[in-house]
Amino acid sequence: MSTPTTTFTWTVNTLERTVADGIVSVVHYSVSANDGTYSAGAYGSIGLDAPAEGDDVIAYADLTETWAIDALQAKLGGAEKVAEIEAALQAQIDEQRTPTTGSGLPW
Numbered sequence: 001m002s003t004p005t006t007t008f009t010w011t012v013n014t015l016e017r018t019v020a021d022g023i024v025s026v027v028h029y030s031v032s033a034n035d036g037t038y039s040a041g042a043y044g045s046i047g048l049d050a051p052a053e054g055d056d057v058i059a060y061a062d063l064t065e066t067w068a069i070d071a072l073q074a075k076l077g078g079a080e081k082v083a084e085i086e087a088a089l090q091a092q093i094d095e096q097r098t099p100t101t102g103s104g105l106p107w
Contacts, residue, residue: 004035006093008086012068013043022060024048027072033089040092042085046075 009032016026028045048071051057058067073082 004037006033006035006090008033008089010069010073012065012072015063015068017060021057023050023057024060024063024068024071025050027068027075029069029072031085031089033086033093035093035097038093038096040089040096042089046072048072048075 011030011032013028013030015024015028017024026045026047028043030041030043032041033039073079076082076085
């Protein structure tokens with residue numbers, strides 16, 4: 001029997017911004033992993049750097065979840081860090097599928 005494929009979903013829960021200029025300073029996000037039977041998840045937040053003078057700034061109303069996910073993943077450390085987070089969630093699913101520890105009483 002083959003191991004099910006795990007799907008990872010990155011979601012932006014909320015953005016913190018400066019009201020005057022709409023510059024986003026913090027992204028709160030969650031990552032979920034699901035293989036159809038087991039699931040795991042993580043939540044985090046990350047501060048974004050203010051845009052440098054002269055940088056193009058996207059108006060707050062025009063931001064998309066894709067923009068926010070790209071920005072947070074880049075700030076986390078790019079593809080390497082994303083893979084590390086997803087691997088940790090996969091390890092949680094693997095532990096659920098085939099537990100290596102247990103608790104309880106023998107009586």
